[in-house]
Amino acid sequence: MFMEECILLSHGGGGEETQALISNLILSYFDNPYLSRLEDATPLELSSPWLAVTTDSFTVKPIFFPGGNIGKLSVCGTLNDLLVMGAKPRYLTLALVLEEGFPISTLKKVLESIKEEAEKNEVLVVAGDTKVMPKGMLDEIIINTTGIGEIIKPGLSCQSLREGDVILATGPLGDHGVAILSRRQGFEFDVPVESDCSSLKEPLLALFSADVELHALRDPTRGGLASVLYEWAMASQVEILVREVDIPVRDEVKTFCAILGLEPYHLPSEGRAIIALPEPELDKALSILKKYPLTSESKVIGVVRKKTPRPRVLIETVLGTTRIMDTLVGEMLPRIC
Amino acid sequence: MFMEECILLSHGGGGEETQALISNLILSYFDNPYLSRLEDATPLELSSPWLAVTTDSFTVKPIFFPGGNIGKLSVCGTLNDLLVMGAKPRYLTLALVLEEGFPISTLKKVLESIKEEAEKNEVLVVAGDTKVMPKGMLDEIIINTTGIGEIIKPGLSCQSLREGDVILATGPLGDHGVAILSRRQGFEFDVPVESDCSSLKEPLLALFSADVELHALRDPTRGGLASVLYEWAMASQVEILVREVDIPVRDEVKTFCAILGLEPYHLPSEGRAIIALPEPELDKALSILKKYPLTSESKVIGVVRKKTPRPRVLIETVLGTTRIMDTLVGEMLPRIC
Numbered sequence: 001m002f003m004e005e006c007i008l009l010s011h012g013g014g015g016e017e018t019q020a021l022i023s024n025l026i027l028s029y030f031d032n033p034y035l036s037r038l039e040d041a042t043p044l045e046l047s048s049p050w051l052a053v054t055t056d057s058f059t060v061k062p063i064f065f066p067g068g069n070i071g072k073l074s075v076c077g078t079l080n081d082l083l084v085m086g087a088k089p090r091y092l093t094l095a096l097v098l099e100e101g102f103p104i105s106t107l108k109k110v111l112e113s114i115k116e117e118a119e120k121n122e123v124l125v126v127a128g129d130t131k132v133m134p135k136g137m138l139d140e141i142i143i144n145t146t147g148i149g150e151i152i153k154p155g156l157s158c159q160s161l162r163e164g165d166v167i168l169a170t171g172p173l174g175d176h177g178v179a180i181l182s183r184r185q186g187f188e189f190d191v192p193v194e195s196d197c198s199s200l201k202e203p204l205l206a207l208f209s210a211d212v213e214l215h216a217l218r219d220p221t222r223g224g225l226a227s228v229l230y231e232w233a234m235a236s237q238v239e240i241l242v243r244e245v246d247i248p249v250r251d252e253v254k255t256f257c258a259i260l261g262l263e264p265y266h267l268p269s270e271g272r273a274i275i276a277l278p279e280p281e282l283d284k285a286l287s288i289l290k291k292y293p294l295t296s297e298s299k300v301i302g303v304v305r306k307k308t309p310r311p312r313v314l315i316e317t318v319l320g321t322t323r324i325m326d327t328l329v330g331e332m333l334p335r336i337c
Numbered sequence: 338m339f340m341e342e343c344i345l346l347s348h349g350g351g352g353e354e355t356q357a358l359i360s361n362l363i364l365s366y367f368d369n370p371y372l373s374r375l376e377d378a379t380p381l382e383l384s385s386p387w388l389a390v391t392t393d394s395f396t397v398k399p400i401f402f403p404g405g406n407i408g409k410l411s412v413c414g415t416l417n418d419l420l421v422m423g424a425k426p427r428y429l430t431l432a433l434v435l436e437e438g439f440p441i442s443t444l445k446k447v448l449e450s451i452k453e454e455a456e457k458n459e460v461l462v463v464a465g466d467t468k469v470m471p472k473g474m475l476d477e478i479i480i481n482t483t484g485i486g487e488i489i490k491p492g493l494s495c496q497s498l499r500e501g502d503v504i505l506a507t508g509p510l511g512d513h514g515v516a517i518l519s520r521r522q523g524f525e526f527d528v529p530v531e532s533d534c535s536s537l538k539e540p541l542l543a544l545f546s547a548d549v550e551l552h553a554l555r556d557p558t559r560g561g562l563a564s565v566l567y568e569w570a571m572a573s574q575v576e577i578l579v580r581e582v583d584i585p586v587r588d589e590v591k592t593f594c595a596i597l598g599l600e601p602y603h604l605p606s607e608g609r610a611i612i613a614l615p616e617p618e619l620d621k622a623l624s625i626l627k628k629y630p631l632t633s634e635s636k637v638i639g640v641v642r643k644k645t646p647r648p649r650v651l652i653e654t655v656l657g658t659t660r661i662m663d664t665l666v667g668e669m670l671p672r673i674c
Contacts, residue, residue, distance in 0.1 A: 009671045010666070010667050012559075012671060012672075013559060013560070013665060013667070013670050013671060013673075014558065014559020014560030014561075014564055014605070014665060014670070014673075015559075015560050015564065015603070015664055015665025015666055015667070016664050016665065016666050017666070017667075018559065018560070019564075019664075037494070037495075038495070038568070038572070039422055039494065039495060040391060040417075040418040040419075040421050040422055040555060040556065041389040041390060041391035041418045041419045041421070041422040041424060041484070041486070042389060042390050042391065042422075043387060043388070043389050043422065043424075043488055043491070044387075044388050044389070044390055045386050045387055045388075046383070046386050046388065047386070049382050049383050049384070049386065050380060050381075050382055051380070051381050051382075051383065052378040052379060052380050052381070053378060053379050053381055053428065053430060053463055053464050053483075053485065054377060054378035054379065054430075054464050055430035055431070055432045055464050055465065055466050055481070055483055056432065056466045057432040057433075057434050057466050057468050057479075057481060058468075059434060059468045059470055080377075081377040081378045082377075082378045084377050084378070085376055085377055085378040085379075085380065087378060087380075091390065093390060093391075093392035093483050094392070095392045095393065095394040095481050095483075096394075097394050097396060097479055126390055127390050127391050127392050127483075128392065129392050129393045129394050129481075131394050131396045131672075132671060133396055133476065133671070133672060134671060134672070137475070137476035137672075138474070138475050138476065138479075139470065139474035139475065142394075142434055142475075142479060144392070144394060144432050144466075144481040144483075146390075146392055146430050146432075146464075146481075146483035147378070148390065148485070149378070151380055154380070157374070157376065158374075158375070158376060218377060219377065221351065222349075222350060222351020222352075222355065223350070223351030223352050223355070224351075227351055227352065227356075231375070235375070266352070268351070327352050327353050327356075328350060328351060328352025328353065329347070329352055329353050329354070330347050330350070330352070330354075333350050333351070334346045334349055334350060334469060334470070334471060335349075335468075335470060335471070336350075336351075
């Protein structure tokens, strides 16, 4: 039996081994004229002076999960953050921090996913960095991606919600959270739920180019739907009402939440958008979103009731009562993304 | 006695505690119209379509060292990578990954350094991310910064070295390496060397605006001077000769290297540049660089001898012999930046 090839401390030292890892392994996945220059910074040209920038570090555990892995997630998560700001993703930077002893074969799988997802979304990895930490100083791998996009739908903002706006969800919420939590060590349910980890590029760019008036978009990741609505309510000084019966949640996710005492609207998704738009634009928006498999289950989940100096988010429960939708408190969900 | 305030897992969960950490602590250091929008991505406007992008994760240990800390380093390191590509730094993203239990007081010191260094260099932190890993899963803190700049001196490249070019170093090399290594646990020398950790913005922008012809710049971080020269030789297909007697190295650094069997030209610096330029431009360049304290000791260390299909880097030793300058091999220098 052969010893498995692993990441060594010397792979992070900046010498020959680092050069070899980068040139022979990493660049083989991301060969493009920008990255292969191997300068300290990469010159780029943008066709628009209006860009959008976002950064995200991914610490998800386990690093492979049903529906994705840390590599796919680190592309989709960052692209979705650009997209919900009305930007067409163009460039990604990729910074890896690896634990000494991390198997090269696993690294290859992660890089393969990053490559696949970047190609599918037509973004280029234009700058990178690789560091190694001694064994025991880091749990496996952390990936940071920073995304740069060109704004093609300006004006989207958490401050733009208006009285009468309807609020859409583009699909079932919380799948990513359940896919991760149910695979944690010492916490193994057999829940047949895959992460929704996906780029929203196709449906959202279609929506942007169709000239539909939109006020705000957000992907409900950490903190879930509740965090999105709460931030919107605060930033726009409005009262939002959602109906529990309308929030799309799979039965398996509901059951999982019931067992653990979680609220589905606190669970993260990684391939969904929440959209606020004027009611007259609703049919047009839905007809576009329903064309794409990823957003085919788009539906209205609530409304902006009124402008108010005392912003809040209300939820009408399945029992017909109305209460404040609480935001996530506590530490149930570490390393979910 | 009070319990020290620490980072909790819930600070990374995306709920109320995360919001509070970001709004009450982190944003208090980086209050600007871009960041305080708190959107998923930040819209920016650039005055030039030519930008430069670089990303770097910082894992340095110890996180505080003579001459700097991980916060200052994470700004200077990334700015220097932009500067050596001829770019004026404009924007930074800041992604923190924190270990559960990391003291809030320490985090404040790190953020204070980032703020100070960003302000001094007139760059704005425009996007951020904060994650928390459970205790024992990460050693203290990792910071990723991605930098965006506008290219004001185009054409600098590791492929641009020409026969007859002179090679400058802007100051003593290896201080950062010695400052870090000599403070490692179980490895304590009393070496009075501070890290050279600094932004090169002032002298390099002066050089760029003076219309001096320059071929390539690089900051000799991981892998040291040897890595820079080796990459240049390979990319430009040239033979480079440096004279050992001309390489500026402090006596304390030489002694440290002698004891540990290291070569000074493998040690990282974090506030130095290596510059290749045509010989006729030398006096003009030196007269500018010598005006600034950070680069006042700039001097010629070598020349590009010839174009060759068999690129190599030669060093003329103090004994007058000439040999191949070897690149760093092995794992002597983990977590140096």
